[in-house]
Amino acid sequence: MSELKVKAPAPSQDQVSAWINLRQAGHVIQNRLEERLQKEADLSWAEFELLMRLRVSAAHPLQMSEIAAQLVGSPSGTTRIADRLVRDGLIVRETPRENRRIVRVQLTDRGREVLSKADEVIKTNVQEVLGDHLTETEVTELRALLRKLLESNGAWQDARCAPL
DSSP states (O other): OOOOOOOOOOOOHHHHHHHHHHHHHHHHHHHHHHHHHHHHHSOOHHHHHHHHHHHHTTTSOEEHHHHHHHHTOOHHHHHHHHHHHHHTTSEEEEOOTTOTTOOEEEEOHHHHHHHHHHHHHHHHHHIIIIITTSOHHHHHHHHHHHHHHHHHTTOOOHHHHOOO
């Protein structure tokens, strides 16, 4: 006997419009942030995020594989970002003697300084794109909705989505 295939319901016009607007808002906000980070702190978003995640996990150095998973990037892409940060003296890599396959990464003092400058860029930008336009209640509601979408699509991980 053949299986009966049930066609998924078509999205409503509002759902399609909401999807388009979500993508547009993310794109506009991300571009604004990236421009400011580059101009004022000489960092890309990916570089900032890697540095920020190292600071959050300061109690234990992160492995490159953990960083790649948190950044939702490929290991090779994460390695290229780390290469730039090592070259600029913002992070150091360490390979423990007991397991040469592991590469741990830590912030340097210079990395903490640059990250502190970048934090100010981020805070100003978040205030301008969210705080100036949404109430605290609306921000809380937005965060809950985004979490719901991420969870229901199997993409919520505390380490990646709620690092602070």
